[in-house]
Amino acid sequence: MSTAARIHRDVVSYVRRSARMNPSQQRAWDTHHSAWVIDLPSGDRATSIAADAEINWTAAFGRQAPLLVEIGSGMGHAITVGGQTNPEVNLVAFEVFTPAVASTLGRLARHQVNNVRLVIADGAQALATVFDDASITELWTFFPDPWHKVRHQKRRLVSAEFAELVAAKLAPGGRWRLATDWADYAQSMREVLDAAPRLHNLHPGWAPRFAGRPVTKYEQRGLDAGRTIYDLAYAR
Ligand SMILES: C[S@@+](CC[C@H](N)C(=O)[O-])C[C@H]1O[C@@H](n2cnc3c(N)ncnc32)[C@H](O)[C@@H]1O
Helix, strand or coil: CCHHHHHCCCCCCCCCCCCCCCHHHHHHHHHHHHHHECCCCECCCCCCECCCCCCCHHHHHCCCCCEEEEECCCCCHHHHHHHHHCCCCEEEEECCCHHHHHHHHHHHHHCCCCCEEEECCCHHHHHHHCCCCCCEEEEEEECCCCCCCHHHHHHCCCCHHHHHHHHHHEEEEEEEEEEECCHHHHHHHHHHHHHCCCCEECCCCCECCCCCCCCCHHHHHHHHCCCCCEEEEEEC
């Protein structure tokens, strides 16, 4: 079975939550979604995309440029700063929770960031479906849901299969940056990525804190609870 087929799985890395937006999110959505959100034909779940979905990224951005992808962009802090500090890059963020995407829209509009596009979809499935192999220059997965109960760990985004998929989609030399505040997930990321034949660690162990990553409530919550923040950086 191909990686793309295997990643189209029943066990997903997120829970379905109410998509109700607060008034400011609703306003941001109504005003801005047509400018930043890319609609894709959906598959058998609300957040899955059709197996034959395609996106012409050059057309979606109106230019050809290196592609940076974030999966699980939350309220959009990192992708907004990423867009501002990398004007020469096309950035795509995948997030399954619509109210968070609406908050991201407000943030992008306030800062007038035009080199970002948002997709409401399972980013793992989308990575397999709507990107050519060797087409992504950088991938970010910051504070993926930790799923720390042992019986839930199969839901973790970062797995050996996912690492294989990422390695296929990264361009040679392309980078994958990760962060988590859960020590056992960090350790398992290290094991999985160190074992991935096409990836190598850019540092002897943990990476220094990535300066392009603003502190979000997830990082702050980990720090407040006394947890260590682990950064990882690998390259194809
Ligand atoms: C713990 S939050 C972290 C958000 C953000 N990266 C940050 O650091 O603030 C994880 C986010 O990933 C999203 N998510 C989980 N699995 C996803 C998937 N397969 N595709 C897209 N988004 C996903 C969740 O909805 C949630 O917003």
